[in-house]
Amino acid sequence: MPSLSKEKAREKANAIRKAKKINPAKLDKILDIQKTEDPPRKSWHRTHGKKTGLGIMAFWKTLFEGNELLPVSKKMTNAEIERQVRLEFPHEKVLLENLDTGRQSVNYYRHLFNKGRMTKKVTPESISFRYNDKGQIVSTRSGRLFLEFEKSEYMAKYE
Numbered sequence: 001m002p003s004l005s006k007e008k009a010r011e012k013a014n015a016i017r018k019a020k021k022i023n024p025a026k027l028d029k030i031l032d033i034q035k036t037e038d039p040p041r042k043s044w045h046r047t048h049g050k051k052t053g054l055g056i057m058a059f060w061k062t063l064f065e066g067n068e069l070l071p072v073s074k075k076m077t078n079a080e081i082e083r084q085v086r087l088e089f090p091h092e093k094v095l096l097e098n099l100d101t102g103r104q105s106v107n108y109y110r111h112l113f114n115k116g117r118m119t120k121k122v123t124p125e126s127i128s129f130r131y132n133d134k135g136q137i138v139s140t141r142s143g144r145l146f147l148e149f150e151k152s153e154y155m156a157k158y159e
Contacts (some may be wrong), residue, residue, distance in 0.1 A: 049088040056095060057118045059088055064113045064128035072135035078106040106130075107140050114158040127158045 014055070024029065047056050054062060063084060067076050082099060098104040099140055107117075110130070116123040129137045129146075136145045146154070 012142060047089065047092055050090070051088060054088075056092065057112075059085065060109045060120045061113055064110060065124065067131070068126050068128060073133040075132055075135040078130055081106050110140065123158065127155060129154075 027033070040090055041082075048054070049056075049059050052059060052062070056075070063076070063081055066079070082105075086099070088098065107130070110128050112118050113124060114127045131142070132138045132139050132143065136143060137151060139150070140154075
C-alpha cells in the first residue's frame, strides 16, 4: 500500500514545482520586506540589598561567615538567617518564592557556601554550621544536637 494517496502526491508535486519557480535573488519583489528592528535583548539586573548593597550570593556568604564569628549567645538560627534575607531582598520575587516553597532553603545556600560555590571554588576558612536558639551546633537536616563524631564527619564532608 503506497504511503501517499494520489491527491496528496499531486499536492506535493505542485508544491515542488512552485518552489522551483521562485528565484531567491528576486525575493524582494515577492515579499513586502521592511526594516524591522530586533527587540532589545533581555538582560539580567544585578540585585542589590536594601541595607548592604550586596548581591544575593555575596549577602548569603556574609551571613554565613559572620554567623561563625558571632559569640555563642548571638548565633543566628536558620529562621533568623532567612528573616534577614527577606528583609534585605523584599523585591526579589524568585528568591522569596524559592524560600516559601522550600525549593531552596537556608541549608541549600549553606551547602553552596561550604562547598565554595559562592566564592568561585574557594572553600571558606571555616565552614558554616546550623545553630539552635541556644547557640549550639545542630544537625543541618533534623535540628537535633550534633554529637562530636557527627561534627567531625560533617567537617570532613566539606574538606
